[in-house]
Amino acid sequence: MTAACDLCKLLAAPPEGVVIWSDERLSVVAVDDAEYPGFTRVVWNAHVKEMTDLDAADRHRVMDVVFAVEAAQRAVMAPEKINLASFGNMTPHVHWHVIPRYLDDAHFPNSSFATAVRSGAPEALAARRALVPALHAAIVERLKA
Template sequence: MTIDRNCELCQLAAPAAYANDKFAVIVVDDPNYPGFCRVIWRDHVREMSDLSRDDRLLLNEAVYQLEQAVRETMAPHKINVASLGNVVPHLHWHVIPRYTDDAHFPAPVWAAAVREPDAAALTARRALLPQLAQAIARRFNQD
């Protein structure tokens, strides 16, 4: 496995909701986006095209399973799935639950905010995070 000692995703400081030897799933600690998750490829590669066909299929399935866990638990209006890596050039996918009342909707979460998020709605969504962790474990620990 290739590791870059200067790469924050290779060092993976956040606890994983699920991990194996190929990838890790983390729930991002973002106060404005409860349920924001990432699938992080463990080997330090930049692009999907750096992976073998089998690894690409495995990673796509992981993103799909994570999206399903987020949808079933967080009940968002929409899910955003993105692989950018412009700031951290290490292959990872963002899975972000979106709501019509979130701070950026309908723009991407990285755009300028267009409203203050509703504190009660955020509190209710944060309360779902233990259920999300269980849904992730259930989906990824199936054999």
């Protein structure tokens, strides 16, 4: 853990409801993004900068969890597309963004990190937000297996 790392700080003292699931190596974290209900991060618990700093078994474990989150998003949220991204330029900590995307979302077809091209429709966002508890339950169920 590093004092300057935002993800290390988050995992050390997460606000209630932020950590959806965790084990000794990984945490699945809900991202509070008004335009992207269901946006989730998969975070390696220890402070590790790059995927290649992990051994092969741990890299596979990270991706197994990422794919379980993606599968839960597809099953519950029914998005047009799922975006998977691993950046970490500002937070040098292994983590993956798993983002459900829709034809009417604020950035589609561009990256959700690009400039918005529209505002999300309030009724569509409300309907997606209503699915988030079921999404979190589906993630936990998939990761129990």
